[in-house]
Amino acid sequence: MCTVMLRREPGGRWPLLLAAVRDEFADRAWDPPAPHWPDDAPGLVGGRDRLAGGTWLAVRGGGTPAVAAVLNGSFMNRLDRSEPGAPSAVRPSRGRLPLRALLSGVPGDDELREYEVVHLVVADADGAQLISWDGREVTRLEIPDGDHIVTNEGLDVADDPLVPHFGPLLATAAGPAEAGLAVAGGGSGAGTTTASWWGDWTDLMRGDGLAGDDPRALLVRHEIPDGRVFASTSATLLALGREPGQLRMDFTATPSSPDWRAVTL
Template identity: 40%
Template sequence: MCMVIVKTGEPLTLMGVREELVDRPWEGPGEYWPEYPGVVGGRDLKAGGTWLAVDRAKRTAAALLNGRGTPAPEQTKISRGDLPLRAVASGSLPDVDLTRYDPFHLLLATPEGTRLWSWDGVRLSEAVLPEGVSVIVNSGLDPDDPRTIAQAPRFAAAQDWHGLTADAPSSDPSALIIRHELPDGRVYASSSVTLLTLGMDGVGYEFEDFSGWRAIR
């Protein structure tokens, strides 16, 4: 996950745009983890984790974004994809050795609000998202990021967020839906979008892989 937009209120609304190398295998939302019963998310088939986990019974979601900073040592590094699973299970920042993870931002959302933990490989910080619309990108809650500048007002003004993802993929640094051709010939692009509503009466879960929105039951 490389961009998350959150709007506070009843219900809380969260959109997560996943960006990855297009040849990295994955599959859409399901209950793939027996050790986390009832938790749903898309699964990264290379490392086995997820970029966004949802527990409907707890009305809780956790989203993971790659961060910036000091990478973990290669000999002890583990995938960050277990962090959303652990977060929805515990309702907090997972009790793990953070030095084994590359930099990340981990968002935990409930109807009551959201918390964001940011690890740069050396220091951990925590923030509570303010009221209104917040945009989280690879640099975190960064008001100067081109995507924040461009997308925050769009999402704040829109009553229905579904249509915003119809943008053509672009290499523009402010784009919502991206596609970048890398020097080595690989392609890094938006691969899917998740739209959640977390309310006192339940969770709405929709998923888009650019073949049309579908509800996740």
């Protein structure tokens, strides 16, 4: 599974705070966040999946800062698919969706039905939306103000053990103390370490000491019978403001032993 935790506070200095963990097979090659798509998606920054060429999370710094992130739909929903559609091998990669959403807007229902089951989070300082395709229908939810957790099961699904465990931890995590612009804007956040800027949020992203195979785990690790490892392979912290360049993005490729770095946007 993957996880996105977010805080919407329209009247705050940072109207959107977001923390995301990517879970994937450990042997699937990828590149850290950068402007990997200068021709197809100019101005967007994100990690790149080398196999399919897309991303799990993309950020737009120019104009109105925004973020889009994709999560696979739950396995149970995939089993319950009522529409046969195309085989998964010929469906487009879900990694296209964050780029598509930030470049030309959220895709329509018919376009989403071309993909495997999926959740797409799209957010900026003025709002956040969760668009989900579960194999039967497309739903679109406006994410309210406050703290929320999106997993492969959807938005704030209490039946997912992660949500009731990390919901209270997210609620008590103080926002960044730094009031200036972040790295992209060249303001007073530039050069500030991740831990000192994000404070409680870096503690939150350590996973509360849970084992990787715990059903509540934020940072997962599972050894598959075929010998492969499925694990949390990266994590992102993102703060979005209202003005162009008013954002900060921090990234680690080792979530279980985080070595955070600020991403230049």
